Amino acid sequence: MKPEDEEPDSVTLSNLSKIVLPPLGASSYDLAQPNAGGKTISPMDSRYRCWETFMVLLVAYSAWVYPFKVAFMGASAQQGGLYIADNVVAFFFAVDMGSPSSWPTSTGGRTFSSYLSTWFMMDLASTIPFQLLGNLITGRTTTGLSFGILGLLRLWRLRKVHEFFARLEKDIRYSYFLVRCAKATLLLVHFAGCIYYMLADHYPHGGKTWIGTAIPNFRESSLRIRYVSSIYWSMTTMTTRDGLQHFYMLFNLGFTSYLIGNMTNLVVEGTRRTMKFRDSVRAASSFVCRNRLRRRLRDQILTYMYLRFKADNLNQQELMDQLPESIYKGICQHLFLPSLKLVYLFKGVSLETLLLLVAKMKPEYVPPREDVITQNQASEDIYVVGGREGRGARELGAGGIFGEICALCNRLQAHTFRTRTLCQLLRLKQATLVEAMGTKHEDSVVIIRNFLQLTTGLGSWSALSSASERMAQKWERSGGLCSRVNIYRGHPMFRSPCRRAGKLINVPSSFEELKNAMGKKLGVEVEETVIVNVEGSEVDSLEVIRDNDKLFLVDAEDLQRFDADSSS
Template sequence: MPAPWNSNQRPRGEMARDELEDVPDAEMGQRYRKFPSDSLQSHISEPQKAPKKRLVFHYRTLSPETSYFLEIWDGIFLLVLAAVSVITPLEVAFDLARHEESSMVIWAIDAAFLFDMILQFFTAYFDTARSRYVRDVRSIAWRYLTGWFVIDLATTFPYQLFGELQHLRVLRLLRLHSAIQICRRRQANVGISFALLSLIKFLVVLSFNCHWMACLWGHIAWCHREGSWLEALEASKGGDPRLYTEWPGVYTISVYWAIMTLTSIGYGDITPQNQYEYVVASVCMAFMAAMWAVVIGQMCGVLATLLPHDVAFKRTMDDLNWLLKDRQMPMPIRTKLRRYFYESRSLTRLHEQKQIIAQMSPMLQGEVSTQLLGNWIEKVGYLNNLDCEVLVQVARKLKAQLFAPKEAIDNDRALFVVRRGVCMRGGRVLIAGDVWGKDMILSNPLLREATSVRCLSYLEVLTLRFVDLQDCVSRSSQGRALVRWWQIRLALQHAMQRISRAVRQMERREGSFADMPADTQKKVVLNVLHGHSPLAELPSEETCSNASAGLAGNQLEEIKSSILALTQTVESLQQTVLDMAE
């Protein structure tokens, strides 16, 4: 039971002025009031009332980017919308709602529409102004209520329960706006070219429009048979009576008329018979003729750009044939050049892929470059352990080349990766995925393998020069340390191999290497590393110093004059280039 309130009692947290102690502040030249320790401790020790918590319901919104359920529902709802665009015009035109099977389908469609309306209140939407998804339930609900809610509610209303509103079921077609929203939301998941998507869109639009026009034209004769085009057609052609009395037959005839109207063929066997039919036919012909003209024009433009790579290649081949004919090249050379350009089609695509990758962000460039480099990078130790940023620079420096059969490839201190084709190097056959030239990082040319490569077929390779690798790792301390460590490792490995081969050859003529004196062994190793014969005489230190002095005394002036002349030549060339640029 709490104690009764006393008017003389101070409010909690307040103190009398006499309880405050004046304390001088020598630094500031002022005085301030200090709480007594006992009062402060009692004030702190008093229990604080916890704030009242309001009951708040937290709803989990669905993100179109991460929700797997929403992705599945979008696919299902697209099928539902496709069924609605086909079934609804048929049931309205030929009054199919009275059939039990049709009623079950209609109720299933209404349930799907209602469930989709509920999901709209919990589906995040993308805010283009802030470039992010809005996940606040109130913002989502307000946006939907002030947007498509009224139209979606009208499409979900059960019109089949009211006989007077049967024809309003055609309002369900307004729900097709959801198909556009779903396609925009899932366009990143589709990897089909825009040209092919445009063709598919045109075909879908033409098909559904023909279907809707056929339902409209068939509904006129189905509801008012006397004096209609259907009665005139039966009287002139005859045939099976079920073709004119059952809705599948009437719909088939109506589709035939819609296609003729769309394509402007017009055989003339189906013609309007009254004023109402003339008005409907005129509107249909005007609308479908305009649509047909637009679709034909758009499809011609799409087909012209459907395969841009093939168009560019054909243009290149036409230019090549013109060159060969103009220069009167022999037939064997013509065939060889055409074959080479046919094989180089992949190189053109590789260059275009690099341009696309260059438009990405650095992080995405790293991910894509890592995937494009392939498994061959695991065979090159100093590339496999580089940072992602450095790998992006390495991928940019890679150059694609194509070599003809029987062509020799010079190893000009570069790394080669076989992408396609077969070649032979030192008695070993290399195929796609193999690499050579990993020792390009060694500065001593004697330690690098100089084995020539001969192409056995058209060979497509990726090349990475040492100077380009140096430029990539120059900005990374980790990359420089890694390359330096591999330089030492490969240098020791290749030096030991070279020394062992030279010692084995020498032992065949001179005897055991282990029995030689230490000075002789040292001289053999140095000769091998310098590229001399193992037992050649090494120049003494005195000879080297005399040679250096002679060089300094006799040739130093000549070298200086040569450098000066070369500098002047370079400066004049630079000035010439600048003048040409201006």
């Protein structure tokens, strides 16, 4: 966060899909800082992005080459340049296995143990040179089909492009439908062509195969002709049935439709939120074009929708709302209490009051260059900057707070607060803060004095400081809240409900002022009167009075009557 006069960093829709939201309780600044051990790899690091893109290219190479080698080149694959290229690619994947970028999270230690128990064995199997092992075991320069099929374990590397395509799917600059269809079509056509040719090549009667009928000596043809023919066959061939096989075909079609239907249901359920997000983006784009809004507003709308979509995966507010209150408070305490303890306003406040505040906090992600509170705005929210590290004197870093002036002084905001980078804010309602301050008088005094220590140090805020001092004195006198009481005339034991109605007044600063105010409102001389509560107990101090209490002004006659009834 920063004042309005500083120029913030820019953000465009081209790099919007690359934004990584910080976890709850941490700021985006924390993600960019390596730890002391040097074991953290930031997802926003340009070197990590380049390495990730490079690994995607190697995965695409593996997905094309290894089915091609098994089907078309067979045992002679190691004689060409592909043999050297395969070993080089396997070396890069082995290096990627040893880097923290392949581990489940971005830190070392216990995380590497988790990696060993999950994907390590399959990743290791995808980097083993099975052809070289076959040569060493058999002692021959050629290997059989079994070693070639084992080499297909390299297709396990396709798992590494999952995050890449997941990020690509959420890129709103173009339609992901074409990319998804092209990706699936090219991969399946290539696999089918390789499988069709491998079946024809290993069939004993080559002239009776699909390619043998068109090219009698197809094994002697060039590699390019065989591959193009296989791809063409995989795209155009359809399987037909006749005679008694119609019943089997119908059963097979029905069973296949059932399987495809279930698979489609799973895929649709997995992409439901993404499709809803894209529909919302499409509707927002149509709204912007129809109303001819400025480009700045369009970027703000799309950025807000994108961040809300990504924040839903982190906040899981629906899940947290289903949890018991004790568990919910425990989660909020773990996530938000460290940030709240850094706020100057709550220094010295008891843990009980802090827990009341964190239970009502709501996290929000705000994009860069976004105005959170504008000048002269009467905001009802207080914002705490999430995270655990500061950002400097002129900026509001971790533990920074703004909006407290409006909440405590009922004044308009004097400055505009704008985000410089992607920022996590903890939003707190003004009513929640006032309620928490009213539960414990000592904490309300501490909060007000912490506020005054900051405002009195700013010379340009002298008027605000004097107003805050008067407000603090009022809070201390009233116990943290401007209490109101209902006042009545007569003793509560003898007073009939049909008698004169009571009145609602604010509690003054002293007990004598309260007694005089009750006498003036009720038209009673207060020299020989006492104040009692609804149980008939005498009240002689403001400290025992609470908001909405019922107080009765009793004269000497009613007191004597009450004493007589009590003695009898």
